[in-house]
Amino acid sequence: MGHVLHSTLAFFTPQSGGSPNANRIDSLYKIVLYIALVIFVIVEGGLAYALIRFRKRKGVVPAQIHGNTRLEVGWTVAAALILVGLAVLTFAKLSSIQNPPNSGPGGAELADSGELLYASAERRLPPNGRALNIAVIGRQYIWQFVYPGASEPDGLGAPYSYQELVVPTKTTVNLDIVSSDVVHSWWIPKLGGKFQAVPGYHNYTWFKIPNPGVFKGQCAILCGRGHARMIATVRALAPAQFEAWLAKQKELIKAANREAQIARTKLGAQVGAGQVESP
Ligand SMILES: [Cu+2]
Numbered sequence: 001m002g003h004v005l006h007s008t009l010a011f012f013t014p015q016s017g018g019s020p021n022a023n024r025i026d027s028l029y030k031i032v033l034y035i036a037l038v039i040f041v042i043v044e045g046g047l048a049y050a051l052i053r054f055r056k057r058k059g060v061v062p063a064q065i066h067g068n069t070r071l072e073v074g075w076t077v078a079a080a081l082i083l084v085g086l087a088v089l090t091f092a093k094l095s096s097i098q099n100p101p102n103s104g105p106g107g108a109e110l111a112d113s114g115e116l117l118y119a120s121a122e123r124r125l126p127p128n129g130r131a132l133n134i135a136v137i138g139r140q141y142i143w144q145f146v147y148p149g150a151s152e153p154d155g156l157g158a159p160y161s162y163q164e165l166v167v168p169t170k171t172t173v174n175l176d177i178v179s180s181d182v183v184h185s186w187w188i189p190k191l192g193g194k195f196q197a198v199p200g201y202h203n204y205t206w207f208k209i210p211n212p213g214v215f216k217g218q219c220a221i222l223c224g225r226g227h228a229r230m231i232a233t234v235r236a237l238a239p240a241q242f243e244a245w246l247a248k249q250k251e252l253i254k255a256a257n258r259e260a261q262i263a264r265t266k267l268g269a270q271v272g273a274g275q276v277e278s279p
Contacts, residue, residue, distance in 0.1 A: 019209055137180055154250070
């Protein structure tokens with residue numbers, strides 16, 4: 001019975017388990033849901049009782065009642081108090097949903113400098129100012145992820161990946177969400193709320209994944225014909241494995257750049273009819 005109730009509720013409540021902010025959104029949602037359920041049962045129970053108890057009977061004239069000041073003031077004040085209580089609770093929890101915590105012990109080593117971190121009204125930083133900053137770029141119809149490392153001496157530029165975002169566990173990851181064409185929506189349900197990717201605008205969110213795992217999501221706003229294909233995956237690895245993955249990704253990008261360079265050289269050497277002199 002308890003299990004059935006639990007899985008039924010899980011169907012209606014937000015997904016959680018991947019990040020503290022997602023867990024807090026879920027618990028806040030459940031508190032509101034439980035209070036609403038109690039009120040629903042009381043109101044609907046009272047209605048059903050009145051319908052049956054005072055139903056139409058032959059030869060009985062019902063009492064003619066006009067208002068009850070005490071009762072009316074009572075339920076107005078009670079409803080207002082519940083609303084105030086919920087508002088206070090929501091604002092009390094909101095800061096821990098919006099503000100990222102520090103990375104935990106066992107998280108990835110984050111460089112002191114290199115990537116410049118600054119806080120603003122939109123971008124919130126952990127108390128110690130250190131987070132793994134990743135740019136999430138929405139475009140028709142794929143997500144691109146750009147990792148720190150633009151200033152590294154290998155001259156390769158910032159490493160990137162498509163569709164799958166790989167991150168270290170126990171590490172606060174800050175996302176800087178942008179779009180290069182139309183409005184998209186970044187949403188990995190188990191990792192917290194939904195954030196729009198709007199051209200010319202930055203949206204920020206964060207997550208901190210405790211254990212290795214794969215979290216699936218999908219662009220959550222209709223962005224064109226290929227919208228349904230615009231899926232996203234977040235794969236959390238232990239920090240050492242993440243470093244190894246990033247190094248390998250850099251190798252792949254380097255090899256691809258080399259091949260492109262070779263192809264460009266070949267094309268440049270071609271001389272044919274109608275070739276336009278490059279300006
Ligand atoms: Cu879309």
